[in-house]
Amino acid sequence: MSPTSINFSTGKLQAPTLPPNSDLVTYWINQANNWLNENIDYTQAITAASALAAGTRWAIISKRLGHDSSRVKMLALFDQGEFKDCQIYDFIGTPCEEVLSKDKFCLFSNVQKAFPDDPDLVEMGVMDYAGCALRDKNNKSVGHLFVMHDQPINNFDEVEEIILAMIAILKLEWDFD
DSSP, rough: OOOOOTTTTEEEEOHHHHHHHHHHHHHHHHHHHHHHHTOHHHHHHHHHHHHHHHHEEEEEEEEEETOOOOOOEEEEEEEEEEEHHHHHEOOOSHHHHHHHHHHOEETTTTTTHOOTTTTTHHHHTEEEEEEEEEEOTTEEEEEEEEEEEESSSOOOHHEEEEEEEHHHHHHHOOOOO
């Protein structure tokens, strides 16, 4: 995959020049950090870097609306190189429910078959989904970062590395109050 970079002032995608022998995962972790240093909204920086690094169509960061709530609010939604309007949704019966309930990276191939009660997956044409919960100091899930793609995700190891690295960055920026 050829890496691209988003220019936040124009909203345009650009192809950056990579140093020789550059690792794409490391590149995108550094790119997310650079955007954060430029005072770009951390949720936008992390979702953009996650989708671009993983080579997926979508990346989303959500925040749970209370520890016992079955609803989350999207804080950033990156879709095909653009930020889209965020929404609140109920995660019961979705892959998000699985991710929020586990303390590890989760990957779902053929996600529509695995979660037949989630009509949004069918409507959007999502094939694969990968994500990880963000946990507070009491190990309660407070949100999650996930990527989805309308094609099979073939670079599972890289996607896991990307998601876990971005979760680590997210923990540094997140307001847990």
